[in-house]
Amino acid sequence: AVIYNAGLFVVLLEQDLSAYSTALYYANSKYHQQFAARGMAVLLYEGAEDIPTVFGKNYREALRDLQLADSWLQALNASIAGFNKFKQEHTTFLKDIRNYVGAHREQNSLAQLKVLENLDHMAVYRLGATFSEPLRSLVNFQIALLRYVKHPTVLLSEAVKAVAQDNSVEKRGQNLK
DSSP, X not given: OHHHHHHHHHHHHHHHHHHHHHHHHHOOSHHHHHHHHHHHHHHHHHHHHHHHHHTSHHHHHHHHHTTOOHHHHHHHHHHHHHHHHHHHHHHHHHHHHIIIIISOOOXXXXXXXXXXXXXXXXXXXXXXXXXXXXXXXXXXXXHHHHHHHTXXXXXXXXHHHHHHHHHHHHHHHHHTO
């Protein structure tokens, strides 16, 4: 379930990023450009925060349970490193947009207006392209993993493990009686 959840998470994130990119590209007024840029900035900020968690401890335990070769974890680490780098380089810029004019966390309207007036929608658009590089890498990783997981030998191996685990739990229950 953890692996499928992570896969769906990145697909939805990529879909939203694509929608914001399209909205920015076709926006026909400064307001609409800024509106789309604000939404994209929030998405980029939150995505960079959430991806390392979604692909964190529980996800890695699920990979270990599949007894994958080390190369799988190395590929995952390379993808996640791209998000960590993005976060380091752009979190302050994106957080300001998110807090002041994206999520309206800042209640000082003059401060909001200042951030809005200085908002460069093309800078956010370019950050979307930068973010999409490690995101595409992660989507490709998930596709390869899901292809591997649905291989008959992997499915049978997982079924055997599940039955063995059920039998073990059943035996422990009988011993307690």
